[in-house]
Amino acid sequence: MNATFWRYTTRRKLILLFCILVLILVVFEIKKSSLLYGTNKIKKPRQMSYFETAEESHVEVYNGFLTEEAEKCETIQIAVVCAGYKASREVVTLIKSVLFHRHLPIHMHFIVDAPAKKILGTLFRTWDVSDFTVSFYLADKLEPKVSWIPNLHYSGVYGLMKLLLLDVLPVGIDKVIILDIDLIFLEDIGKLWDQFSQFVDNQVIGLVENQSDWYLGKVTKHPWPALGRGFNTGLMLLHCEKLRQIKWNEIWESVTKKELLTFSATALADQDIINAVIKEHQDTVFILPCFWNVQLSMNTNSESCYGKDISSIKVLHWNSPFKNELQNIHASLFQNMFYSYAVYDGALLRNPVGKCTEVEESREEFSKDFCQEMLHKSVQLRRTHLYYLPFDYISSDHTDVTLTLHLSIDRIPMLDIICKHWEGPISVAVFLSDSDTIKLLKHIEISPTLSNRRNIGFHLVFQNFDDTSYPINLLRNIAWQQAVTEFVFLCDVDFLPSDNLYEHLKNAVLPLYPNSSKFAFIIPAFESLWHKFDFPPSKSELIDQWDRGVITPFRSYMWKVGHAATNYTKWRNSNKIYSVNRTKDFEPYVVLPKHLCPAYDKRFFGFGWNKVSHIMELDALGFKFLVLPYGFVIHLPHMASLDVVKYRSSTEYKNCIDNLKVEFIQDLVVKYGVSAEFFY
Known part of the structure; x- marks a missing residue:
């Protein structure tokens, strides 16, 4: 008995010792992980490549860098149809929710129109997410293949594009998850990917049962045929290899043509067609658990899926054009879940997935030198979302001009005022946080001026x-690179254009000068010494206020050199365009041909010499500076920005700008072959 007890005790001690060793290893790995994924980390560089063949010239790929270790992990393939400005904005919340929970590399395949391709291409390039690849397929190449199908769904022809995925996905991809843009994930998408392993025999498509009575004929009298309640196609698992084997395209086309003999059109786009196919080929469907697609349209009974256990929900689906009109007892909670992803800081999602990406502890010790820190900031990637709101302006006039502006979220109200003075196109770059997007959308929604533009x-x-x-x-x-006109008016948001300046430039000035000429038209800048003043409707009224001390040339008391070369004395009495020469530190606001405009130097960050450097380069390029005798801008008073305060209070800041000036001039000397004295 003692021997047995001893052997039992020894075994327990050995097991306990083994568990302690395992625990030590786990703690070590956790500490190691915290070192690798903490603030002191660097990622392997990533590449941008464009994939194009003679057969697939519409395909473009952004490749996130994957290490050999990452390539051993299975990449999750996701397909999304996204067209237009609104959809390009809404899909970002879906992507954030997927990235937040994922533990594997992802390759997203987008069927897009031209605006969405431009918007999302820029977004992903500047987002710079690790272990993340994106491919784009232009919808206009695919449209003829489904445009023959009459469709009443609000998504139009794009609601049928998911039927064509086998036509665009590379043959090597044998599985793909298809998602609508109005989903959010509350679980790792890798667990949904694992559902493919449950497919048997002829099962080629995984779907969640429809949670409304649509196909039971209780919502509409004559629905397309479906198996039982039918299935919702907002989330699908497609086994591409098997689908190709059974000739999927021939099947859905044949079923569609047959059903169109009975029905005049589809009501729910691809969903009607896929349900009709499943009705005839019932062994092709794999039924996913309902919590993978909890549907929140006005006609669904989603509570029947999750009951009282909200934690069981994996995916929420706002499958209705009326996203905020939920008839669900948990509507408020679900909307809060949505907004928590919408405002989540996208920069936090750049990090690589833990077990798949090689991350090295950073050996780089960033210099504590203030100037080096400024330069480091100037080269950082910043996620950029072009055309965040619908844009509908096509310019065919070779004298048209766009007002280009930049601002932070706190200065959005200034844009309302500017719009009352400038009826032409505007291109504005807004610097903000993810949470600020809600403020932006609300301000535009309630603004009678901005909401109608x-x-x-x-x-x-x-x-x-x-x-x-x-x-x-x-x-x-x-801002200026996204202008859609021949000319750009380079300005700041705190300057208000004179009345009818847009029409004056477009009809009276720019027609006299071909856009191939290197002319930069100076718009004289003024400011008021009073906090409140009546905006002068004309040049004569401005001169009257100038004489009375209400208006003065901009910064004539604190930074006269910035605008003195405009020659305000001559401007007062002039009724003709006249030329001026650039002088040291000259920084006027100008109108010039877009295609001749050089980029601003991004090294000038915050306050100091950011416009001066650009005017210097225009001069080096051979631009002539012409002052317009009619038209002006007036500075709107506001609190000094944080960067201005930093500049004025920091000798170190000023020294950095001075050093950068010297470096910038040396670069211009090399670039344009002129002497340094030319710039002084």
Whole structure:
């Protein structure tokens, strides 16, 4: 008995010792992980490549860098149809929710129109997410293959595009998850991917049962045929290899043509067609658990899926055009879940997935030198979302001009005032956080001016969570580069254009000068010494206020050199365009041909020499500076920005700008072959 007890005790001790060793290893790995994925980390560099063949010239790929270790992990393939400005904005919340929970590399395949391709291409390039690849397939190449199908769904022809995925996905992809843009994930998408392992025999498509009575004929009298309640196609698992084997395209086309003999059109786009196919080929469907697609449209009974256990929900689906009109007892909670992803800082989702990506502990010791820190900030990638709101303006006039602006979220109200003075197109770059997007949308919604304008391109540049410094010249570049007109008016949001300046430029000035000429038209800048003043409707009224001391040339008391070369004395009495020469530190606001405009130097960050450097380069390029005798801008008074305060209070800041000036001039000397004296 003692021997047995001893052997039992020894075994227990050995097991306990083994558990302690395992625990030590786990703790070590956790500490190691915290070192690797903490603030002191670097990622392997990533590549941008464009994939194009003679057969697939519409395909473009953004490849996230994968290490050999990452390539051993299975990549989850996801397909999404996304078209237009609104959809390109809404899909971001879906992507954030997927990235938040994922533990594997992801390859997303987007069927897109031209605007969505431009918007999402820029977004993903500047988002710079690890272990994340994106491919784009232009919908206009595919449209003829489904445009023959009459469709009443609000998504139009794009509601049928999911039927064509086998036509666009590379043959090597044998499985794919298809998602609508109005989903959010509350669980790792890898667990949904695991459902493929449950497919048997002829099962080729995984779907969640429809949670409304649509196909039972209780919502509409004559629905398309379906198996039982039918299935919702907002989330699908497709086994591409098997689908190709059974000739899927031939099957759905044949079923569609047969049903169109009875029905005049589809009501729910691809969902009607896929349900009709499943009705005839019942062994093809794998029924997913309902919590993978909890449907929240006005006609669903989603509570029947999850009951009282909300924690069981894996995916929420707002499958209705009326997203905020939920008839669900948990509507408020679900909307809060949605907004928690919508405002989540996208920069926090850049990190690689733990077990698949090689991450090295950073050996780089960033210099504590203030100037080096400024330069480091100027080259950081900042997630950029072009055309955040619908934009509907096509310019066919070769003398048309876009007002280009930049601002932070606190200065959005200034845009309302500017719009009352400038009826032409505007391109504005907005620097903000993810949570600020809610403020932006609400302000525009309640603004009678902004809500009715469709010729304003809003381009959002997001703050990095560890750096909120204002990247002024990056914003300027984004604003003017997105202009859709021949000419651009490079200005700041705190300057109000004179009445009818847009029409004056477009009809009276620019027609006299071909856009191939290197002319930069100076718009004289003024300011008021009073906090409140009556905006002068004409040049004569402005001169009257100038004489009375209400208006003065901009910064004539504190930074006269910035605008003195405009020659305000001559401007008072002139009724003709006249030329001026650039002088040291000259920084006027100008109108010039877009295609001849050089980029602003992004090294000038925050306050100091950011416009001066651009005017210097225009001069080096051979631009002639012409002052317009009619038209002006007046500065709107406001609190000094944080960058201005930093500049004025920091000798170190000023020294950095001075050093950068010297470096910038040396670069221009090399670039344009002129002497350094030319710039002084």
